[in-house]
Amino acid sequence: MRRTPLVLALVLALAACGDPASTGAAAPAADAAAAAPAQSAADAAFAALSQRALDDLLAMSPVSATGIGEHRHDHLVDDMSAEGRAKSLATARSLLADLDAIDVATLSRENQVDAAILRNQLEYGIWDEEVMQRWAWDPQVYSGLAGGAIYSLMAREFAPMPDRLRSATARMEAIPALLAQARANLEPARVPPTHAQTYSRQNAGVAGLLEQFIIPAADQLQGEERARLDAAMAALRTALDEHQAWIDATLVPNAKGDFRIGAEKYDQQLRFALNSSLSRQEIRDRATAELARVRDEMYLVARSVLAGREGAPPTPDTPDADQQQAAIEAALELAYAERPARDEVVDFARHTLEVATAFVREKDLVTVPDAPVQIILMPEFQRGFSVAYCDSPGPLDKGLDTYYAISPIPEEWTQEQVDSFLREYNKFLIHVLTIHEAMPGHYLEGAHSANHPSVLRAVLRSGPFAEGWAVYTERMVADAGYLDNDPLFRLMQLKFYARAVANAILDQGVHVEGWTKEQAMDLMVRQTFQQASEAEGKWVRAQLSSTQLATYFVGAQEHFDARRAAEAKWGAAFDLKDFHDRMLSYGAPPVRYARQLLLDEPIE
Structure with missing residues (x-):
């Protein structure tokens, strides 16, 4: 997830799927004391500081606050003026000074973790404001705030519609000032061309939120309130135009910035954004070795499914590079052929959720929440890019549903578009997606994490923990024999994992090693077998973001590392379900902290 202005860098650390209300998981007895430590003077001081940090930071980022579930500021938008940013910076420095005054070593282990998380977020926000300076060159800062100001209010039913419309009215009245701040802050010579072009499309799409959310519900306000709503919409449309x-006329033609941030800034951002024990070089070395290993494994699977097939390419014991490539591509074609019909995607995705849930229960891999995830049709404005995703409320919005959103094929698509889309999102890959997004991936992880009592940890939950867990579960479920060990499912699981590996290599290649588009496309299309259209989109995404693409691979590696460390320490006493439940009981901190809590290692 992108971290943009200072306050967003401090509070918008939510993962792709967040915080459902309940789960049957319980922390083991050995961890109960850590979950409810005695209130020493230092612990009490940190508790007060944590509350103040959340109150102050959420007040200064109203758009983020709404998404997180803090609704006291739903009528406001972020102040991105020089004065507003200076206030945010001063607040962060004050909070950091107060944190420095606490003897962290005397805190409970749980509070030591929260203190480390808070320090990282404060330092990250200060660095982002002073060094990265996205406010001056990344227009997505402003498109995210303008669109998010409306979407975060209207997409979920956390309050009655009339109340949300009143808040939306106030925000629509404030967005023109935010757009003016964008024009004052952005320096076209520093804005990369891809960022400017993307911003042009994103700004044009903000008005679509009015059509999607505001206008259909507008009749729920009457009289003066309705008149104010209509006036706010009209003024906003004019401001957007x-x-x-x-x-x-000004930004796009004069956008001359370089989207590559370079090694120094990349290393600094990597430390803050991932909060991982792995360095850039360690990530690169691991990813390179893992890609070679995955391709070798894909070749072994390809040999098994191609054996005896007429017209299959040769599959020698020791293939050269061309033979390995040809065999894997031929085997993938067999998986691509297994796709749902155009009108069967939604029903098939529902089927995969049933299958995955039953399998996780049968194999007793991890405690499954009592309440199932709610299946919904994906909203129309989000269709056409993926078959499914997990959509959860903010961590402070307790009691709201978590959705597994499934996309039907858009009616206006041609048969050629449908065929291309379903080659990638074939039946086997939809199974992998369901594992990743819902069971036992994002949804289940969020359900477990919601039980942890730390509000700070809920708000600043780790993206690498959540995304890494989802990637980890793909292999964990496959290793447990999913779909009766169907080799084509294993092949698609490996292909999907190879995408995560490639993301980490691509991120460094683009921002540190100066890769060309041709190098990037070779990695994605030839080496990791992605469709060309998907790779084109990823090339743009790599330009628009930095370090986020490494989240999936790094998080997964740290989850695998934690499991190996637990197996080594516990030996014959190691139990897979117990390990999973314990790791998920800590509230999704950076993975290294969950491991340190689990294995009673020093918090560092």
């Missing part, structure tokens, strides 16, 4: 003219 004026801003669009500035983007297209």
Whole structure:
């Protein structure tokens, strides 16, 4: 997830799927004392500081606060003026000074983890404001705030519609000032061309949120309130049109910045964004070795499914590079052929959720929440890019549903578009997606993490923990014999994992090693077998973000490392379900802290 202005860098650390209300998982007895430590003077001081940090930071980032589930500021938008950013910076420095005054070594182990998380987020926000300076060159800062100001209010039913419409009215009245701040802050010579072009499309799409969310519900306000709503919409449309003219006439033609951030900034951001024990070089070395290993494993699977097939390419025991490539591609074609019909995608995705849930229960891999995830149709404006995703409320919005959103094929698509899409999202890959997004991936992880009592940890939950867990579960479930060890499922699971590995290599290749588009496309299309259209989109994403693409691989590696360390320490006493439940009981901190809590290692 992108971290943009200072306050967003401090609070918007939510993973792709967040915080459902309940689970049957319980922390083991050995961890109960850590979960409810005695309140020493230092612990009490840190508890007060944590509450103040959340109150202050969420107040300064109202758009983020709404998404997180803090609704006291739903009528406001972020102040991105020089004065507003200076206030945010001063607040972060004050909080950091107060944190420095606490003897962290005397805190409970759980509070030591939260203190480390808070320190990382504060330092990250200060660095982002002063060194990275996204406010000056990344227009997505402003598109995210303008669109998020409306979407975060209207997408979930956390309050009655009239109340949300009143808040939306106030925000629509405030967005024109935010757009003016964007024009004042952005320096076209520093803005990369891809960022400017993307911003042009994103700004044009903000008005679509009015059509999607506001207008259909507007009749729920009457009289003066309805008149104010209509006036706010009209003024916002005018402001968006004026801003669009500035983007297209001034920003896009003069955008000359380099999207590559370079080794020094990349290493600094990597430390903050991932909060991992792995360095850039360690990540690169692991990913390179893992890609070779995965391709070798894919070749072994390909040999098994191609054996005896007429017209199959040769599959010698020791293939050269071309033979390995040809065999894997031929085997993948067999998986691509197993796809749902155009009108069967939703029903098939529902089927995979049933299968995955039953399998996890049968194999007793991890405690499964009592309440199932709710299946919904994906909203129309989000269709066309993926078959499914997990959509959860913010961590402070307790009691709201978590959705597994499934996309039907858009009716206007041609048969050629449908065929291309379903080659990638074939039946086997939809199974992998369901494992990743819902069971036992994002949904289940969020359900367990919601039980941890730390509000700070819930708000600042680790993306690498959540994404890494979801990637980890793909292999964990496959290793347990999912779909009766169907080799084509294993092949697609390996292909999907190879995408995560490639993301980490691509991220460094683009921002540190100066890769060309041709190098990036070779990694994605030839080496990791992605469809060309998907790879084109990933090339753009690699330009628009830095370090986030490494999240999936690094998080998964740390989860695998933690499991190996637990197996080594516990020996014959190691129990897989117990390990999973314990790791998930800590509230999704950076993986290294969950491991340190689990194995009673020093918190560092």
